[in-house]
Amino acid sequence: MTEQIDKALAREYEAGFVSAIESETFEAGLNEDVIRRISEVKGEPEWMLEWRLKAYRVWLEMEEPSWAHVSYPKIDFQSISYYSAPKSMKDKPKSLDEVDPELLRTYEKLGIPLVEQQMLAGIAVDAVFDSVSVVTTFREKLEEAGVIFCPISEAVHKHPELVKKYLGSVVPTKDNYYAALNCAVFTDGSFVYIPKGTRCPMELSTYFRINEQNTGQFERTLIIADEGSYVSYLEGCTAPQRDENQLHAAVVELVALDDAEIKYSTVQNWYPGDEDGKGGIYNFVTKRGVCHTNAKISWTQVETGSSVTWKYPSCVLKGDNSVGEFYSVALTRGRQQADTGTKMIHIGKNTRSTIISKGISAGKSNNAYRGLVRMNPGADGARNFTQCDSLLIGDQCGAHTFPYVESRNPSAIVEHEATTSKVSDDQLFLCQQRGLDAEKAVSMIVNGFCKEVFKELPMEFAVEAGKLLEISLEGSVG
Amino acid sequence: MSNSNVLLSIKDLHASVEEKNILKGLNLEIKPGEVHAIMGPNGAGKSTTGYVLSGRDGYEVNSGSVTLDGEDLLEMDVEERARAGLFLAFQYPVEIPGVSNLEFLKASVDAQREARGQEALTSAEFLKLAKEACKQVNLPVSFLKRGVNEGFSGGEKKRNEIMQMILLQPKVCILDETDSGLDIDAMQVVAEGVNSQRSPERSFIVVTHYQRLLDYIKPDFVHVLADGKIVKSGDASLAKELEEQGYAWLQTEPREDELED
């Protein structure tokens, strides 16, 4: 079987095409001038520029982290371009009719039609292409409900009080190396505000696409769910197939005020590089949410892409009775490396958290779960349950689990379960003996393994995620 | 003898596992509708026979031939053999956590129907068949929702195998010690499941250690497999003799410890 897997992993990356779109791209390099120019093309107010420059100076003092179970050549931050936008976006299109048809075609090819009539009813999309948001659909319908869903660059202008109050409030500038870099050079991303007591009438989603060569994507997402509100948000990501590595360093901040609930789902399918590990996206992402009293944040992620993933969506359970959840499927193959997990910081009383992590490794890949559960002294009666399962396909891949527990409250309860299993020859043989081919068998076994996580995804995306796994596994057995 | 009347034909089959010769000249001919019982001491090669016929990785055929319905079975992949109508009920059924029995069965039936150019069954049609099959092997319908063999008792696993057989409607069924470890009630359920599937087109190879299963599944022929080949064949009465006398008297050559006697 190992042999079959070996010869296999030459699967196609379906989103690997490049769109012929004329872009305005900054020359490579990073300094204060570049940051001023980013701020200028976005017509940002002075306070935003100051915030960026401050972050840049913080970043200069920081060191690139090396503790993750991943290895890659040192990134030359001067060889990256920090801004690229389709030329047609220069005079901002007012409606879909004015958007470059090639851009619309790109999204259509990716299965995300941006023309509202063709869209899945009930899902609003913000489409981010390289450094800018090209279109946000269903805005009027959302506005009727008082929901704000727009590019963050627009929110800086239209809702400065909210942006000033919350930007950097969950992930401070100096939090980590990539977060600081993102604060300095972030270009676009989505902004969401759900007013008090409002249940967002549709799913919100952002679709990130890297197209231009040698550019980094530094997106910034900020979601604020006001008291008693609810929102479900999904992000998807793809990039062309290129031999060079590209950097994606995003920051996502979630604020769930009292009694609010945010469900945040990710289907990450950045280009993973070829089977020898050439090319692919470095996905270095900081995602964190803060829960106030009785609030709930639920992260669900399906990570199948990127050559290196470094990502720990976390919850700060600040308010009493607040709830944090993390459901993750991370699949690595070829030479992919993933170091992913979560942090659950229990501050309030009776806070609860659940972590379900499913790591699947195939080929020569490495897949690590890294999680921290911290019970602060005030977290009376807090509880955590963690379950980490690893599934190995073949015998040249690696699975690792690094659970950290810090309990400073004797009444807090932390439970941890971990398993490692293999797609066994016996299982494959049973499936084949019943008439299934090996590929179908593996994808069924893997889907079964991931079931607990898939059921957390919104319906349409659960199906998508299943298909994505199937495509990702194509050729993973002979 | 005309080949057209033979469903499964095994001729002078030699096979090895990890360089060790296990089957050493196996001959067996099975006509449609026949039930053949294979008995024999542990390590004789009974399970190996099932694996070699179904094409499992690691089981090397060194010489001989096997045809199913006149087609060269040994040329086919595992799943092709299954689709051609070969079914193996496992001695030790494996678990597939998280994959529901229903999903697994539907996928299997779909794959086989597709290969035969038959139309796919709708979910509703299939569910109806699956529920009936559950009833036939005395498994609660709730087992369709559970993971394949996940947390099943020994007896439930074996009944689950028979349920799969009922749904897949194979031409040749190999049951590898499906009765071992079962109490008498469970064994009867298994036997009834098999009997209900007997038909003029379907043949069975029933591997067992015990005469008692053969009281319920009346075989047309009984064979004794020892050291990789069939050393004796007879009708159902042979099973009774074996039960009373063991296998030692059939050994082709006396064992060393017997010689010293």
Ligand SMILES: Nc1ncnc2c1ncn2[C@@H]1O[C@H](COP(=O)(O)OP(=O)(O)O)[C@@H](O)[C@H]1O
């Ligand atoms: N995977 C294997 N590797 C090595 N030897 C095996 C393997 N499978 C079976 N054998 C050997 O082949 C012989 C026949 O085994 P088996 O077919 O299981 O016998 P039976 O089912 O008649 O008890 C035994 O000596 C057993 O040890």
Ligand SMILES: [Mg+2]
């Ligand atoms: Mg056996």
